[in-house]
Amino acid sequence: MVSSKDVAKYAGVSQTTVSRVLNTPELVKPKTIEKVMKAIEELNYIPNDIARSLVQKKTGIITLISGPLHNPFFVDTTTAIVNYVNARGYKVNVYFGTEDNLDSIYNSVLETKADAIILSSMLYKDDIFFKIEKLGIPFIMYNRKHQENRHFVEIDNVEAGYIATNHILSLGHRDICWIGGPHEISTFYERYKGFKNALKDNGIDAKTMPVFFTNTNKDDIKRAFEEILELPKKPTAICAATDAIAIEILNLCLERGFHVPKDFNVIGIDNVELSKHHSIALTTVGLESEKSLGFIAIEKLFEVMEKKSACIQQTESVKLFPRNTTCKK
Amino acid sequence: MVSSKDVAKYAGVSQTTVSRVLNTPELVKPKTIEKVMKAIEELNYIPNDIARSLVQKKTGIITLISGPLHNPFFVDTTTAIVNYVNARGYKVNVYFGTEDNLDSIYNSVLETKADAIILSSMLYKDDIFFKIEKLGIPFIMYNRKHQENRHFVEIDNVEAGYIATNHILSLGHRDICWIGGPHEISTFYERYKGFKNALKDNGIDAKTMPVFFTNTNKDDIKRAFEEILELPKKPTAICAATDAIAIEILNLCLERGFHVPKDFNVIGIDNVELSKHHSIALTTVGLESEKSLGFIAIEKLFEVMEKKSACIQQTESVKLFPRNTTCKK
DNA sequence: CTCTGAAATGGTTACGTATTCATTTTCTTA
């Protein structure tokens, strides 16, 4: 591999000068620059990122721990994050976390001397929070938060659950069910809280409503859906904690020959891009702002990296996006 | 930052021994290992990946240049690639290439001393091919190939175009149009070739058929669709070169109040996961094999990295997946 | 011309690890 030393020798200057030509050319005589550039050209020299990282203690890498892309929410956020990071001249190390592989991901992440971390894999009570904090580098959670209540960007999940449920109730539905995820995740816990609040405010006893807390892979959602179908009183509306779940429920309904919204109303939360597709047209609750949550989060992370902010605690407000999967009972 | 030297001093051994404890513990006395591990624990030492990379000349990084995730094909492939790479203990630097940002991506990629590159951004005649080849590291293209005809994994694109078109013809449609992408990309060129071949074999003059070669972003597809609507003789079937285009066409049809397949048949190519969703149920052509193209490609790339193979030139066979967006005329 | 300060360049070192080679310690066996 050709190094800056080789270039230096070839051009008849010192390695220091080669480095200067590339980093602070204003300190080098034009004629020298020319010489060095010619040598670089002819030797096909490409600076070694790794060596630079070592000496500068900056890797130019942002680590992203996303959820899996079969969840369209992470399609939207990953796109926003990666593109933003690259536009800022950084690189992205990406991981798709599931229940199985998180340990090995965290191991790898801690060794990588990234300049910052953005993640959506955090549980409400999660030891990894403290390990990451101990790294001493900027980090931010999006869509989930930790008990410690620091470094997060989220939507107003309680409100989102409330709005979704309230919408269903306002359409006249009274046989409702909730299908959400594990409550170790703040997002699911809070959205469910909104569900209960809405029921209460409408004078309904939450305890009478069937609720399902499932893992968010297709198989488990299917299992939950089958349980729904076997309920003594079939619900007329299904409130899903996320668009990903809602869209899968949609799929299962159609697979069984049901019609949405005639047989079942379905509502989600997140307002993912896919929900806007006219084949899906999912009624959902999402950000008031045009920006995606991923974008907001990565923007904030850079603020922290640039010391413009110290600690992010941001909860974005939400609104209803009525589409075609809900209707008057 | 605490280094292996600090650990060494704390444990009363040499830095070499610390390194050995972590990499070749079988060469260290158990008692010493214990001492060192205790020091590592107490000092909260985490080995520095960067320094290791520098001396070993291995970064443990695979660079992935994917297309944008709003194309569901890249959702599938990115998932497969990232998960496979991480499972093998490597990291992934990911980029989402578009027309605008490819130059800056390539700049960044060439500087990163990745151990290998996997990409789907290559044009048929593209100078970057030679620059990457000059890097001297393993690389592979998926879904596209270069004029030089080396280092690629693709589906049989000509055959795919043929099968799709033939299916439409066999359903009795005669007013067909083709909507594809720029022909600088091998994929589009070859799928279109299959389209023409099928017409020819059915005794139809390809020149009489309306064809559209558009960029693959939503706006341009919309523009093409509007042109289709203004054709003197409205086609009964639209052959899209990719599922991404087909699904967007589906969206536009529904937006305009058309019914698919009653008003328009739509067929795609790629058999992306999303096409299987019952709200979409897109008829398409895809891999015969169960594996995703991304998986096949990354598997092959590792073969090259392990010197099991030298140069990959792989074309996978395809078959029809009939679903609900096509029907007898 | 000479002096002075600025501009330009070079020598050396540090970054944190793995590796190579040398040395010390321990074990085995006669």
Add this chain to the structure above:
DNA sequence: TAAGAAAATGAATACGTAACCATTTCAGAG
């Protein structure tokens, strides 16, 4: 118990760059 082999450890170095400090070169003022 001594000798030789094997095991365990350490010292020095390389990786390729940027940064620091020292030195040389140059331009302009007196």
